[in-house]
Amino acid sequence: NAGVTQTPKFQVLKTGQSMTLQCAQDMNHNSMYWYRQDPGMGLRLIYYSASEGTTDKGEVPNGYNVSRLNKREFSLRLESAAPSQTSVYFCASSQGLAASYEQYFGPGTRLTVT
Amino acid sequence: KQEVTQIPAALSVPEGENLVLNCSFTDSAIYNLQWFRQDPGKGLTSLLLIQSSQREQTSGRLNASLDKSSGRSTLYIAASQPGDSATYLCAVRPGQAGTALIFGKGTTLSVSS
DSSP states (O other): OOOEEEEOSEEEEOTTOOEEEEEEESSOOSEEEEEEEETTTEEEEEEEESSTTOOEEOSOOTTEEEEEOSSSBEEEEESSOOGGGOEEEEEEEESOSSTTOOOEEOOOEEEEEO | OOOEEEEOSEEEEETTOOEEEEEEESOOOEEEEEEEEEOTTSOEEEEEEEETTOSEEEETTEEEEEETTTTEEEEEEOSOOGGGOEEEEEEEEESSSOOOOEEOOOEEEEEEO
16 A cells, blocks of 8 residues: 555756656545645645546646546646746645545655756 | 644754644634644655544644634644654645645754654
8 A cells, every 4th residue: 555656756857848747546535636845835735636537726726737537646747847846746635525534645756947 | 814833943852852833823714634744855744633623633642732713733742752853734724615735834843862
């Protein structure tokens, strides 16, 4: 039982390049999330998927797109990377949206855009 | 807009000491509050979740309390150990539409042997 896994662990991009961050969970969770963590800003929600087939914007969605590929997988795409997107990206999942459900986090992807 | 504050930003204690980490939030309308631990360069590990209807949760040496009316939560760590050294994050899930956890900036704890 690996929990939430993310690939890649590290990535360096040049401005304007595109890439997709992958996330998968093996806990049969319905809801999945993408956060970014920046020094002095804390973690902020980019997008979330309440259930398979649905996605919604979070606090900072500009410059990103997401795909809920199936119940297990939720990917985050940067179409044209910018230096402001240098950050650590975390994927998380939870059983659902009810108050009793904890969110479980992956190990993160450290992205640098030059 | 919900804001979460954690004080102090950093804390150093000797091994064996009992300690309290504080978290405050501006809007008492929350679904739940979750405490996480983050080790340097690592992801977040969930420690405790308190639903809005609960007052406290315990796990081993950890006890988290919630006072919704005053907008406060505390994480109590008993008999601290060097292995407890990490950054502790508090996050609330607002009661209005949307499912974002709103995070504080964390308290970095250092326990010396």
